[in-house]
Amino acid sequence: MLEDLNSFSKKIQGKIKFNYSLKKHTWLNIGGNAKIFFVPETLIELKDFLLYLKKKNLSPFIIGAGSNLLISENIQNRIFIKLGKNFxxxxxxxxxxxxxxxxxxxxxxxxxxxxxxxxxxxxxxxxxxxxxxxxxxxxxxxxxxxxxxxxxxxxxxxxxxxxxxxxxxxxxxxxxxxxxxxxxxxxxxxxxxxxxxxxxxxxxxxxxxxxxNSQPLRVKTGGSTFKNPKNSLKKKVWELIRENVDNQVSFGDAKISEKHSNFFINSNNASFNNMYDLINFVKKRVKESTGVSLELELEIVN
Ligand SMILES: Cc1cc2nc3c(=O)[nH]c(=O)nc-3n(C[C@H](O)[C@H](O)[C@H](O)COP(=O)(O)OP(=O)(O)OC[C@H]3O[C@@H](n4cnc5c(N)ncnc54)[C@H](O)[C@@H]3O)c2cc1C
The missing domain is CATH 3.30.465.10 (Uridine Diphospho-n-acetylenolpyruvylglucosamine Reductase; domain 3)
Incomplete structure (x- = not known):
């Protein structure tokens, strides 16, 4: 059983980082510094790390390519695992x-x-x-x-x-x-x-x-923000947003894509709160105008 992460980090093939920025690990390019970011390269080191966390009563969040995540800046107490190249x-x-x-x-x-x-x-x-x-x-x-x-x-x-x-x-x-x-x-x-x-x-x-032809390219986005809802209007979520929300609305650098209204974009340096405010604004507008409740497809990590 591993006792101490610093000595563990010297013995493993993988990497363990402390107070590590996750910004570049998400497509939206938003996110703070994680307490621990672990990239295992073998099953054994992954298992050792998980048993260590269990002993400390901690649980990790697993991150993939980060294309469906909106990560908060307040993750200084959280532990992330991203499978390494050997996986x-x-x-x-x-x-x-x-x-x-x-x-x-x-x-x-x-x-x-x-x-x-x-x-x-x-x-x-x-x-x-x-x-x-x-x-x-x-x-x-x-x-x-x-x-x-x-x-x-x-x-x-x-x-x-x-x-x-x-x-x-x-x-x-x-x-x-x-x-x-x-x-x-x-x-x-x-x-x-x-x-x-x-x-x-x-x-x-x-x-x-x-x-x-239908989605924005080479931009910082998390893909579809909301799921297509079941609704009596029989409309896709992008239609509900396009018809009921001014697509010029922005919160800081968090914006709605001109090409696809269900894709929200970080046009430069949007914060978690900017994106979160935009999400809630759109959700409220669609609900007020159509009665349809939108559910997030994007996953929020905070
Ligand atoms: C430009 C763009 C276009 C997109 N187009 C589509 C599309 O056409 N269709 C579609 O469905 N989605 C689309 N997406 C959304 C996204 O790409 C998908 O949801 C994708 O499958 C998420 O994979 P990821 O590795 O990035 O996962 P992440 O975003 O890193 O994580 C998503 C979830 O998966 C979990 N996870 C990741 N890896 C593991 C693992 N090894 N073990 C356990 N849990 C894990 C995470 O904990 C989290 O809950 C798009 C996104 C973007 C940015």
């Missing part, structure tokens, strides 16, 4: 199952499938997150979600025990799963099917074009 391995079984480490980016898994003439994971080329974040969020686009392709996920719990969960035992919903928050996803297996590579490439290009 981004990818391989293929003879029956066309792809096994991917959970820190690998979705687009790299899509590319790997394409290179191996395997279809089914083209949609991953359009999601800027990691496999871990995608499973947690049941991410998806253009009609396919993680639930459609995931076979199983290997996880570690906060007691350091590793389990494999068959996707049949996971309840998936729109941008959520019932997987307990205290699990860290380590690797996952995905089903694919053989297809002509040219057709896969064509499909990826088509999906990327669709995405590029």
């Amino acid at each position: 981004n391995k990818i391989s293929l079984t003879k029956d066309n199952v792809i096994i991917a480490g959970c820190s690998i980016l979705d687009k790299n898994v899509s590319n790997f499938a394409c290179e191996n003439h395997l279809s089914g994971l083209e949609f991953l080329s359009c999601i800027p997150g990691s496999i871990g974040g995608g499973i947690r969020m049941n991410s998806g686009c253009f009609g396919t979600e993680f639930k459609d392709v995931l076979l199983s996920v290997q996880v570690i719990d906060l007691n350091g025990n590793v389990h494999t969960i068959n996707s049949k035992n996971i309840k998936f919903d729109y941008r959520q799963t019932d997987l307990p928050k205290n699990l860290i996803f380590l690797s996952a297996s995905f089903k694919t099917s053989k297809k002509d590579k040219t057709q896969i490439v064509e499909n990826i290009i088509k999906l990327k074009e669709k995405k590029q």
Whole structure:
């Protein structure tokens, strides 16, 4: 059992940082300094760290590519874990199952499938997150979600025990799963099917074009801010916002994208409060004008 983090940090392959800024670990480029930021490179060091936290009665937050997170500046007492490079391995079984480490980016898994003439994971080329974040969020686009392709996920719990969960035992919903928050996803297996590579490439290009035409590019954003609500008006959330909120509204550098009104943008140096105020402003306006309650897709960490 590890007793002291400073000596632990000298023995491990991974990195442990104290009072560490998370700004550059999120797409929104917002966030304060974490008490501890741990990047494990082996399962053993991850397990040791989790047992240390358990002994101290502390719990970590797992961060993936940070593309769905709004992190507060007040995280000086919080502990974050981000899986390191050794958790981004990818391989293929003879029956066309792809096994991917959970820190690998979705687009790299899509590319790997394409290179191996395997279809089914083209949609991953359009999601800027990691496999871990995608499973947690049941991410998806253009009609396919993680639930459609995931076979199983290997996880570690906060007691350091590793389990494999068959996707049949996971309840998936729109941008959520019932997987307990205290699990860290380590690797996952995905089903694919053989297809002509040219057709896969064509499909990826088509999906990327669709995405590029409808969403802002090269900006600091957390993607869709709110989920599409079930509503009697039968409108998408971007329509509800566009029709009921002045899209020039801003709080500091927190703004609504001109290209997609459900994408909020940090145009320079927005703070957590700026973005939070914009979220609440939009939510209130839509509720007052339409009666529809918006639910966040973006996850707030504070
Ligand atoms: C420009 C842009 C476009 C986007 N387009 C889409 C889209 O088309 N479709 C869509 O669904 N989403 C979209 N998103 C949102 C986002 O990319 C997805 O939700 C993505 O899957 C999040 O993955 P991540 O690795 O960034 O997770 P993070 O944002 O880092 O974390 C999200 C959640 O996953 C958890 N998590 C991350 N890794 C692990 C792990 N290893 N084990 C356990 N929990 C973990 C975190 O604790 C957190 O709860 C978009 C975002 C941006 C910025």
